[in-house]
Amino acid sequence: MPDNRIILHVDMDYFFAQCEEREHPELKGKPVVICVYSGRGGDSGAVSTSNYEARKFGIKAGIPISRAKKLNPDAVFLPVNMELYRSISDDIMEILRGFSDIVEQESIDEAFCDITGKVADFDEAKKLAAQIKDAIRQNVGLTCSAGIAPNKLVAKIASDFQKPDGLTVVKPEEVRTFLEPLKVTDLIGVGKKTAERLNELGINTIGDMSKLSIGELVSEFGQAKGAWMKQASQGIDTTPVQEREGTEQIGRITTLKEDTKDLKVILDTIDRLSGEVSGKLKERKLSFRSVTFIGISTDFKTHTKSRTLGAPAKDAGTIKRVANELARDFIVQYPTALRRVGLRVANFSGEKSQMTLGEF
DNA sequence: TCTGGGGTCCTAGGACCC
């Protein structure tokens, strides 16, 4: 796929917190912090999202709630309300579908649109993006940031470039100069670990990275990743915008009231999670073939035990039974206290979304 | 100041098959 495409990335601004501001207008202008409480009592848990007022105090996603409270005790702390966010997300995706034939929802608050067939050039694309932003503001009452570029990789970086309520266009001839000064972690797919290794090699910016040979990158990061890094650093990305086929896995994970090695506590928790997972499977009319037990030890290391069944299953009983066996095996193998336990099913069959026939 | 919960994608080694 040559890069003569026009790709739009839409990213909602501080989504969860903005949803709460919409529902509770009295919150506007105050620092708002959306929290995931662990259930261990008090302020145990982590920050999921915060609005820009809260970010001024250093309150950002991932930090402990207790720390956020020290940074600003007067901020408004709210628990996540996923149902609300999901329904608002659905409304936003509907609007995007009205403007673009191909919409790939990337997460609850982000999507790519391939608007190549909708506009003649990047100037028209910019006008269309402005219309989309208006439509979302008018109909949903939220602001977002948009990025337009010849591919997904650059469009995503562009949407993040000016926030909130931004609109950034990167034309094909501007891609290299746009990327050059940015940090390597601005490339989606380059995280903390990869950045550390790059920094050790004296590579800090995407421009630095593009000067490494493919051979150097491959010998350091392996064939697939190295080759991808060379391309990405030059702003080359040919992955198509595609409707997602449906989810690949469904899981539930929870923090235990206290760290434990007690098999009974773990099995009781697994029973509860099995029920929740099978409920989700039922909604989506899916059968699974593999079950994974997830144990996170007190040192925050993740361990898994999984099993693939000979034939697809869909009932809560099977999940419960297999998960129980896996949990027992796990306890024998890792005689370590657990902080969190989880369950995941995958290898789905059943109501896969239908093929789109319109194109043929 | 103690650290949530939901995902996707990739890798490496071993089993197994032709």
Next chain:
DNA sequence: TCTGGGGTCCTAGGACCC
């Protein structure tokens, strides 16, 4: 004494993302 090559599936773990 030396002993192919390719493919797929499964398990466990890791990096990364929101």
